Amino acid sequence: MRELPSYEGVTRFWHPVLAARSLGKKPVRVTVGDRDFALFRDQHGRPAALVDRCPHRFAPLSAGFVEAGRLTCPYHGWNFDREGRGRSPSQPSLTRCDARAAKLVERHGYLWLADETASEDALPAATFSAPLEYMGSYSMLFECPLHVALDNFSEDEHTPWVHTRLGWLPRDASKIEYEARNFDDRTEVRYSAPQRPGLAMRLFGLGPEALFVNEWVTRFDPVRTDYTITHVLPGGRPGALTLRAVIFMVPEGKLRTRFRVFVSASDAHPVRGKLSKLLAPLVVGLTFKELWDDARFVPTVAHTPWSFEGMRLGRFDKPLVHNRKLLERIYLGLGAG
Ligand code: FES
Numbered sequence: 544m545r546e547l548p549s550y551e552g553v554t555r556f557w558h559p560v561l562a563a564r565s566l567g568k569k570p571v572r573v574t575v576g577d578r579d580f581a582l583f584r585d586q587h588g589r590p591a592a593l594v595d596r597c598p599h600r601f602a603p604l605s606a607g608f609v610e611a612g613r614l615t616c617p618y619h620g621w622n623f624d625r626e627g628r629g630r631s632p633s634q635p636s637l638t639r640c641d642a643r644a645a646k647l648v649e650r651h652g653y654l655w656l657a658d659e660t661a662s663e664d665a666l667p668a669a670t671f672s673a674p675l676e677y678m679g680s681y682s683m684l685f686e687c688p689l690h691v692a693l694d695n696f697s698e699d700e701h702t703p704w705v706h707t708r709l710g711w712l713p714r715d716a717s718k719i720e721y722e723a724r725n726f727d728d729r730t731e732v733r734y735s736a737p738q739r740p741g742l743a744m745r746l747f748g749l750g751p752e753a754l755f756v757n758e759w760v761t762r763f764d765p766v767r768t769d770y771t772i773t774h775v776l777p778g779g780r781p782g783a784l785t786l787r788a789v790i791f792m793v794p795e796g797k798l799r800t801r802f803r804v805f806v807s808a809s810d811a812h813p814v815r816g817k818l819s820k821l822l823a824p825l826v827v828g829l830t831f832k833e834l835w836d837d838a839r840f841v842p843t844v845a846h847t848p849w850s851f852e853g854m855r856l857g858r859f860d861k862p863l864v865h866n867r868k869l870l871e872r873i874y875l876g877l878g879a880g
């Protein structure tokens with residue numbers, strides 16, 4: 544495949560599209576793949592989603608309003624219930640005036656969207672598990688195609704140059720220990736290298752001898768990467784902090800990718816561990832800043848072609864090649880790839 548793919552059809556998978564608290568009385572537009580959806584709450588407060596195109600003359604329903612639980616088009620007042628069943632106020636006898644509905648459910652503080660045919664059993668599993676504690680979530684826009692964002696999150700070789708806190712210094716780049724394994728439905732990657740020094744690291748008891756360890760699994764139904772960061776202290780003791788970030792990469796058209804990030808952590812330190820509620824903003828902020836470094840950098844490589852042809856790939860790029868195949872086969876449904 545040489546051209547950038549169409550993301551039509553990716554809504555057969557569930558995607559996190561909006562923090563649940565961000566959907567109030569007004570409809571909100573979200574984009575998944577190449578399609579816009581109008582989200583709203585019906586008269587019982589239940590979230591609902593319609594394709595954001597009025598069946599009459601294609602006005603955006605998200606620019607309308609909700610009345611008596613029905614989403615009303617701002618142009619000629621046609622209105623729709625949560626299943627998309629339409630009525631025209633000027634022509635009450637009109638039939639076949641329905642909007643297309645999608646499924647929208649609330650889980651983990653987020654609204655998740657999929658086609659009407661999707662089963663709720665296919666919703667991605669919980670974004671954290673004990674002993675980790677949920678710390679918070681946020682979204683971030685990456686101004687690049689999905690495959691470029693995914694490439695960036697498939698290797699840590701860029702860490703010393705693109706990042707400033709987690710990870711290692713350029714002078715330690717040759718000390719990386721690295722393992723990558725390809726599976727039919729996922730890739731698994733593990734890096735370790737000396738943790739670079741810094742104030743945030745000292746706060747978590749990580750001195751100059753600490754070894755940074757980053758392990759992750761990438762899956763494609765939908766596209767998401769599940770990162771865990773830990774440390775090994777001198778003498779092989781584990782560091783107190785475990786940080787996990789589950790990152791969903793939601794394509795919004797060909798050149799924009801929206802990240803939805805769920806952060807959890809645990810801290811085995813006897814005092815700090817009890818302050819988890821107070822430290823949550825710090826922990827979430829630490830991951831936010833790391834992702835922000837990536838989001839600032841990747842627009843400079845947004846033109847990266849779909850094919851790796853002509854690139855001089857190294858050993859750290861092995862997961863990128865496999866991920867591209869899985870992206871084609873599983874997420875885009877394009878056969879063997
Ligand atoms: S375009 Fe929506 S009612 Fe006319």
Ligand SMILES: [Fe+2]
Binds near residue numbers: 695706833
């Ligand atoms: Fe990065």
